[in-house]
Amino acid sequence: MRRTRQPARTRQTPVRVGLFGLLGSGNLGNDGSLEAVLGYLRAEHPEAAVDALCGGPEVVAARYRIPATRLNWYRGEYRTASRAGAIAAKGLGKLVDPVRTAAWVRRHDVVIVPGMGVLEATLPLRPWGFPYALFLLCASGRLFGTRVALVGVGAAAIADRPTRALVRWSARLAAYRSYRDALSRDAVRAMGVDTARDAVHPDLAFALPTPPGTASPGPPGSPGPVCVGVMDFHGGNDDRARAERIHRRYLDGTTRFVRALVEDGRPVRLLTGDGVDARVVAAILDAVDSPLASAVEATSLADLTAETAAADTVVATRYHNLVCALKAGTPTLALSYAAKSDALMERMGLGAYCHPAREVDPDRLLEQFRELEKRSAELRQTLEERNRTASRQLEQQFTALTTALFPRTDTSRADTPRETP
Template sequence: MHGGRTADVRVGLVGEFGVHNSGNEATLQVVLDLLAADARLAPVVVADKHDVVARDRGVRAVPLHDPAARRGGLRGLLGKASDAWHAWRTVGLLDVVVIPGTGIFEGLAIAPGGIPLTLFWYGLAARLRRRPFLVLSVGVDEAFHPVTGRLFRWTMGCATYLSVRDAGSARAARALGVRRDLPVVPDLVLGVDVGTADRGTGAGTVAVGVIEYRGIGTAESEADRAAYVERVLHVVRRLTDAGHDVLVVGGALPDRPTVELVAARAVVAAPGRVTASDALSLDDLTRDLATCAAVVAARYHNLIAALRLDLPAVSVGYGSKQEWLLADFGRPERAHRIDTFDPDEVADQVLAAVTAGSDPAAHDVLDEARRALADQAARVAALLRDVADARAPHADTVPESSGACP
């Protein structure tokens, strides 16, 4: 409660937070900053790692799933039903429900009974309880299970306001059967102004991003991991042979073993030229990248971090989203698939990008992205302000969904 008001507006932020994924955490911070502009808005993070979020951020956080539910086997089916009731009760404690960005609607290797079903429970509960349900700048791709696709479609249909972060996500949503207005508003993190990189002098350092990779959409494979590491090491050798120092970076806590492995093996051939970044947050990673001349990005938000610093970037990614992002910035040829990339082609592109420097056309794309994000932030702030001004968050005057929610 704040002096002179009847109640705070409790804004639930639903997502996979507290899991040491730097992109997800940076996305959450963007929305927390937006809410902080109006003291009447009280964030409530809804996440499985709610205890981590509460400890690290000092905000209220509650479980995404029923913590008492059984998991696995036949009893797991009862757990899913319990999760539906848990979502219903949780939404009842909230005045607005928000899914803030991230690639949470990406279907690769995601079981329908996991996050797709959970998001549907929250979307349906918001619709039935007449709460505004905002889905902001999310990434969508092809769902690899028909039930996953159906759940994603229904959840997006429940939204009061829905935006996707790129044209590729809009196409994917249409392919899933979403039939509603789909404004394209770039990734939320792209709107954070961090200035431009200070590339220093000389050949410059190149950041090489890695992930803990063991194949895409298949059983985990040590052979896939070993082949990936060898190809990354080939890129690193090409860069150090050309006179560049290399900073090996990750983007989530599980990437740490691969970061250390690549750096340890590469430094044997190039003593003093290869180091491992210990950055776990996107802010720390941005500070590391700001002294680099170019970036090879493996994770999506590492690519975002490079582009918003006005750094030339090449992507070795695990999904279509990196390809779509680089296409938006006029560099589709710099996007490579992590399972098939040619290390010599990647190295050649990096070396050429360092020589060419920043691309003026990319500045215009970034400026336009930030304008679109500012417009969306103003729209969301106005909606939340209207809820707060009404001082009756549970009234029947909240906006209805414009989609088809079962």
């Protein structure tokens, strides 16, 4: 028997729902969170009129078939400005964006920020970039009575005081908050936000369907492919002074690990999670120079999940590369760059298989990899069980979201779920 819920509300005028974030900008994890929330809205609230204020409106409009508006007035907002004209345009944008954001928010009943690490600075981040944009959103929501929901978001301790202040006020002004792990909720609480009513649920990407694997298998009896998810990694917001040293060590260690795999006769498929990672893929392929090493051109989390489903084992850095592999049920080793990766691996029963991305030791990494493969059958069973739990918990997340953001106006219809064959 399959349980389906009745639509939660009827209304003469469709509820107006906005989706907000760096969506359509090349980060597959962000877009996967958007896709999960869109799936929820289309299933549970098909009457809703949905649009987006986002980083890549052309991509979002074409891929997800919803109207989309550019997040920032200045198109080069997230590029480094060195010329006087670019600096002036950026400054002007800081004056124009509050008006644009307020006008957009005012047109909506509900605005959802779908997942993403919007309350963290585990990667390089400037306060006047996305933290400022998020603060404008949440302040506008409070001003105009629009319910702003931070749904399944990531958070972490932030050392930079201006960034921390903007993030703290954004969280305080939001009407609804939930987190993708307990560490995120703890971090927001440590910033001085009351999180007593905030819930923790699995990452939104676990709500996406799991496609079949597509990677090409090797000859019968040969070792299966290994997916290695790489990242253009330079450390976090507090590592700017040593960013290049961190990057060189990460690239060198990962390259040596891939070379060791191909020398053992293992096919290796390199995965990315953002467009900027392509330069790391090119550097590794050039250094390894083997027909056993190849790159995957993924354009969605579905592509990544399919690739990882077809692999024997996955070693990955980007958070949503890990999510895809774990969701696919493939034994996975994390090149961990933040506590969120460790928390995810622990939640899925693979907490022992984390390796620091800042200090990649290829010999130790290879040792962990071989240990992981020895336990492959056992770990696949563990992941199957943990994925079932994650699915149930995300159903609870969407039920709570409906209750918080879509109050019923038609009390004549029962809320009791109905059973269907």
